[in-house]
Each structure stands twice: as structure tokens, then as C-alpha cells.
Amino acid sequence: MVFWHFAPIKPAWLDGEGGARAYFTHPLILLGIGAFAAYELLFFTSLGSFRQRWYEIFLASHVVLQVVALVFLYLHFHTARPYVLASLAIFLVDRVAWRFGLKSTTMTTDLTVLPDGETIILSANWDKPASKQSWFTWSRQNIRNGWKPTDHVFLTVPALGRKHALQAHPFTIASAAPPSQHKSGGDDEQPVHCWLNLLIRAQKGFTADLLCYAHRHHRVSVRLDGPYGSSHALDMLRAADNAVLVAGGSGIAVTFPLVWALLMGEGTDEDEHNELLALRGKKRKQRVRMMWIVHSDEHRYWVPDAMLDKLVASGLDLVVPPSTAVAGRPDVVGTVEGWIQEVDHSISDRKETAVVVSGPDGLNRLVRNTCAEAIRRGADIQLAVEKFGW
Template identity: 50%
Template sequence: MDETAAPWARSLLRTSLRYAKSPLSPVDVVITGFTDDPEKVEYIRILIYHILHGRDIVACYNLVLSVVLAGFTLRHFITKRRDQRRWKERCCSPSSSKQADKPASSSSSSTLQGIQSPPDSVKLDVDLERQPLLGSAARPNRGSLSNTLQAWLMYQPQPVPFINRTLPPNETSLFVLAYVALNVFFQFFQSPLHPKYFFAFADRIGYVFIVNLPLLYLLAAKNQPLSFLTGYSYESLNIFHRRVGELMCFAALAHTVCFVAWQVWCCPAWLLDGNLWDFLTGQRNLLGMVALIACGLLYATSLASFRARCYELFLARPYVLASLAIFLVDRLVWRRSLKSESFTADMEVLEDGQTLLLSANWSMSHQPDQPVYSWLRYSIRHGWKPMDHVFVTIPSLGRTHSLQTHPFTIASAAPRHHDAPEAGTPQHAWLSLLIRARDGFTHDLLEYAHSHSNVRVRLDGPYGSPGALEMLRACDSKVLIAGGSGIAVVFPLAWALAQHPAPDDAPGRRDIYLLWVVHSRSHLSWLPQERLDELAEAGIQITIPGPTAEAGRPDIAGYLAELGTRAQMRRQKLGVVVSGPDNLNRAARNACALAVRDGTKIRLSVEKFGW
């Protein structure tokens, strides 16, 4: 064995990988002065070629992602433009002037037992889990193959047995599988699988990890452009953030295992330098092990079971620098400097004793006419849109809480000028947050509220996507379903639809339905009765079935099935927004899926709880 082989080979390998600008062919490397063994020289040549060629292949990964994003962006803006055109057509409809002066329907009320609205409304007092998916409502004939495919994509499977893990809808699962398949393709495409070139295979796994770093941080940033480009809210995109993180953790582990396997079994004897312990304790490998442990800890603390128990604790060079830049711009420049405002907020502990109403009001700030400045400096002081949320920081709770930010959906109606620019800029804004006490921050805030009536808060935001409201306005019939504190998401949408409708949605003929499912009667204090009365007076048909603790779960599937059948008979498009716990969301999604399969035109937006 040539005792000088290992040092010269490793030195040449490092030099080639550091300075090479493009993949090398086996004959492009001229090696002289190192060794007289042509086989070793040829081996190093081929190994360098495979490593650099693999890195060039993986470098195209983000280009492919950009093309995919461009496709989603094009689809979103086409849909958005179509919805806006539909909204304008409805506003300019000749029949609108004939309906504008009609009085509100006297059949609408917001009593606990539900509305007296349509004579054939569904009785919502049965156990959801024991009912067929569409209850007893009659089904129309099954639709086309296209409808069946759309229904399958919309359908959400039952949780995984035994571990009770909630599954996403089929369309989300399919997209996640496509993402994983893309990464597998870049890992194996023209990758050498012969054991003696296993070093190149392990190196490519490391590059797969690195090229996903910018995507991971982009999906984690609250100010990500992806929401604007695709129309999906941060909450909807969060599942992809988690899947990207999980794939990266797996890639980091596989990278480590493959390099250990290379050192133990695949590396030629003449290229070895010391034993396995020497390999593991080398400077570069120690740093790699630290990174692997960090990834493992991040993955463990991101698990839902860990987050539920320990909520507070949870809180290659060009790619790493890009990720760091995204993180710093989001956290330091945007969120801390441009988007953060401080207010004195009132606190009220509601009837159930576990929910806090935090509210603040202020005079609206006038925005400069410069579009760039308005976009950069836009904060909660200038208003918000339905379904927006803010990050709350309360330094008064202690040093630890002064460094934490906690997201909450804005439960009050958005200022008028966001929904109707022609109405002018309002003079005042009223903001309310419904905060359910659990552990950590929310528990401490509830205890603080028992002895204080107000507190100084810092609000970072607003953040959100107007896609759901735009979708509802483009539909003929609208259905809003809230489960418990999901009313914080649904009420602002209902208010926007009630206060700024299309002219052909005049009171007395609006097909707008609001269903609010609560667990106990005390939860009704979360939304003042006068707000519900105002919605009912505006023509929204409100149903609040008996609390589930008393009457069991309502027949969500039957409720949607009847409305879907009615919309199909009238040749209407039905828009559905649902926000609640997983069981309610899944029941509503799957009811919509079957209605789509049967030919009903439905557009659905699901805003789930959790983070």
C-alpha cells in the first residue's frame, strides 16, 4: 500500500471541490507529481466528476421550484381576476337597482335554537359522527369524471388509526408527495450507485439539504411573498413548512449515515486515514454532528405532542446566507421595525372564565400617497382585512414574555375602507382578540387580567390573505361555518359581506348562511348578541344549534348537503368557509367533496386551528 496516497488524494479532492466551476470529465483533470499509480489517479478523476456533476444538478432544484411557483401564481391571478370581474358584474347588474330598497327578511333571527329562515332548513340536533356524510338530504345525479376528480382532491381521509394522526385533504397529500418525489429525483438522477463512488452519493444528499434551506425559511417567514403570489394563507402553507423541515431532517440523518458507511465499508483502503473514531472526531465532521443534533432537536420540539406540552420552549454558504437574509429581514427589519405598534388595551374575562377579550381602539393613521412607502410601513395602525391576524407581545407579564410573540386572529370587523375604498377612510379603528387560556403565555395573561383592567401591548401585523373574502364575493351563495372560537375567523367575513354586499345581494334575497357551533352556552359570550342581531337584520341567515355538551354534534354534512342541492338546482356557485376543530373541518370538507362529485359548483376555504 502507498502510505502517501491518502494525504495527496484528500488534498486534491478538497482543492478540486473548492475551486472547480463546472463538472469535470475524467480526462479534464491532469494529475502529476502525486503518484505513479494510474488506477488511483483515474479513480480520483471519476469521483471528482461525479461530485461536481451532482452539485450542478442539484443547483437546478430552486429553478424548478420557481417554475412551479410561477404556475401557481399564474393560476391564482387568473382566478383572482375572474372573481373581481364576477364581483363587478354583480355590482353593475341591471336587476340590482330593483332589489336595493327591499327590506330585510323578517324570518332571520339569532336565537340559540337557530333561525327560522328557509322553511326546509335542516334540524341540527343529531350526532355528527353517527350520521351518513350527507345526512338524509336527497342527492342529485352524479357529475362528470372531472367532478369526481375534483371531489377526490377535496376529500379529507379519516385520521390514522391508533395514533389518531390527522391527515390533510388528498390534494395537499398529493402535492407533498410530488415535492418528496422531486427531491428523490434530484438525489438519484445520474447519481453513481456503485459502492466505491458512494462518497458522491452522500455528498449529494448534503446538497439536497442545503438547497431546501431558503424554502424552509421562506415558508416560516410571516412576510413571505408566497401568500401574495399563490393566494394561500400562512396557515394553509404551514403544512408545507413542516414537511420541508421533516425532509431536511431526514436528509441530514441520511447524509451522516451514508458518510459513515463510506468510511467503514466503501472507501478504498489506500484512501483511508485513521480509524472510524478519527473520522468522527475530525473538525469538519464534528461540526456536521452538531448540525445533525440541532436538526434533531428542532424536529423533536416541532412535534405536535411536544408543542402541546411545552409551548413556550418551542418558541453550503450561498444557500445558508440566503436563508439567514430572509430570517433577518423578516424578524429584525420588517416585524420589529416596520410592522410593530404599541397600544394600551382593555381586558375582560368572559363568562366561561377561560376566555379573555383583549380590545383596543385608536384613530386611523393617514397613509402617504407614495405606494412603496405605504406598502413597507403598513401596520395595524392603518387597519386590517377580514381573517387577518397579529402577533401579540406583552412586556408587563415579565422579562420572558417581553421577548415572545403569539399569533391571534382579529375577531372584530375590519375597518370599512378595506372592503369599500369608495366609502372613504374611517376615523377610528376597533380591534378585539379572543384569547383562550391554556398554559404559558395565555394562562399568565388570564391571571393578570383578574387583577388588571388594561395592559400595554405590542402588535406586530397585520398578516393574512384576502383570498377567502374574494372567493365568497364571486359566489352566488355563501356558507360560513364556525366551530367554537372559529367565530373569530368567520364573523369578520360575515360582517364584510353584510355591510358591503353586491347590489344584487340586497336584503331579503341574500343567500348568506352562518352556522356557529359552540360547546357550552357560556361560549356565546364570545360574540355580543347585538353583533348577531345586526347580521340578521342585514339578511344573513344565522343558525346556532344547541351546545354540543347538551345536544351533541350537529349534522354539518346534512346542512351542507341541503344547501349544495339547493345551489345546484338554482345553477348557483356555492362558496364555503369553515373554521373550527379538525372533526368539524373534515366533516365540512368531505360533505363539499361529495357535493362536487354530484355536480355542485363549490369553492371551499378551510382555516384550521393550531400552529
């Protein structure tokens, strides 16, 4: 459509006086070209390779270019103005009313630099507010009201400087989700305590500045916008007889909360869990396996051994191969295939396997291909890939 818009069968400038120069310098055409150029730049700065290298530039340009494009489009032709105003209204409601007004909160958090020297744990804890059944209180629920496994938040740290005060960076919540309901203790409800951890790997820009700040300060005030996310991965795992999770590096921030919810029964509505089991027609002993691949032995400090030991005691089959820096890449294909085939051979009736993988692109592709090959052989597999990046 863009081609036919700019290059009709008979160019418009051939019909008028002044030729191409007069045509392309006409205000109506200039405004249209401006809107087109802004959207093209918006596309190129939104590519994954650009976002990963220059996230701050992507973040700023995405907002600026969108505003510029809407201004040009508004002035370009009068029939477009209602649609531009509607787009602007949606943007303002989302950013001002929803995110800043309802979903954001400010809190003081602890900063801990882990032994590898390149990873930060940003943590906070508080008592979860008592839930109240009303539409207004439901719409105002932010991170203080809890979260679900695989949810993420947008983090803003104004203390890092003026430019960072306007930036919001997404991070998956790496800690176990709190129970959805308050615990009963006699006549009174016992408050639920929330423990929030964000696992932040320092790279460039914001994360590098935060690492430098964490070396000098142990506490910082932050703004958290969220939580946001989907329960698809957890629902898929709970519906399966065999749950397989593969984490590469900081992908443990995705798989650890999922395993905790599966084995410890926290972070989700228990009624929904029981309904899911009822739909399956019978209760069963679910097998939960997790493989965590780390590049360095120091990365194992990202999750306390006591937490992993508790999961293993609750039934988790955990495999943590030697670090890739020492032993090279582990046999991911053999491990995942073995877990799938073990279930197929150990039971007579057909059972479903759910696989969740979170890690670098190479690991995600490897697990995806392994599952595809198993499906060709007749295995019943559901797969969810939690990809890094934004």
C-alpha cells in the same frame, strides 16, 4: 441524501488510520453532525402535536436551533458560508427591519374576562390614520392602518414577565375590519374608527398567565406585529352565489369578520368588490349562511347579540344549535348539505357555493367530506379550511 452522506458505499474511515473513532472525532465531521442534529431537533419540535402542547418551548427552540445549525454549517465547510450569510441576512431583515421596525406598534389595550372564566377579550380602539400615497408610508402600515378579514397579528405582552417579553403569539383578529377608505363628510374626510378585538382562550403557558393577569388588571400595554393574512377566503365567498360558513367554538373569530364584510360591505376596497361583480357579468342576490357551534351557552357572549342581530337583519341566515354540552353534537352534515341542495334545486342555472369552515380538526374534516360528496354529485363548490394552531 442524508443516508448516502453518512453511509457511503465504502465508509471513509476504512481508508484512513484510526478507524471509525478517528473519523467521527474529526472536527469537520463533528461540525456536520452538529448541524444535522440541530435540524433534526428542529423538525421534531416543529410537529403540530409538539407545538400545541409546548408552544413556548417550540418558539424558543425554533430560533435557538436554527442559529446553532447555521453556525455549525458555516464552520462545517467553507463553500456553505455564502449561503449561511445570505440566510442570516434575510432573517435579520425580516425580524429587525420589517417586523420590529415597520410592522410593529405598541398600544394600551383593555382586558375583559368573559363569563365562562376561561376566555379573554383583548380590545383597543383608535382613529385610523389618514392614508398617504407613497412607498415609504405604505411599507410602514401596521395594525393602526387597519386590517382585512381573517388577518392575524403576533401579540407580545411584556407585563407578564421577562420570558414573555421575547415571545410573540399569533391570534386571529375577531372583530370586523374597518373600511379601507375614510368617509366623505362635506368638504372634509371623516376619520375611520378601528375596533380591535382578540379572542383568547386560556390553555397553558402564555394564555394561562394572561388570564391570571386579566383577573387582577383591566388594562395592559402590548406590542402587536401585523397584520398578516390572505384575502383568499373573502374573495372566494364574494365570487359565489351561495356563501356557507361553519364555525366551531372560537372559529367564530374567522367567520364573523367574513360575514360582516359580505353583508355590511366594510373592510375591503369597494372598487375591487365592484370589479369582481363586473367580471361575473351581472349582479345577483347572494345568500349568506352561517352555523356557529358552541360547547357552552356562556360561549355565546364571545360575540355580542346586537352584532349578530344586525347581521341577521341584513340578510344572514344564522344557525346556532344548542350547546354541545347539553344537546350533543349537532347535525352539521345535514345542515350543510341542505344549504347546498337548496340552492341547486331553487335555481335553474348552475350556481357556485363557497364554503369556509373554521374549528377543531373533527369539524373541519366533517365539512370537507360533506363538500367532497356534494362535488361528486355535480355541485359547484369551493372550500377553504381555516385551521387552528400554528
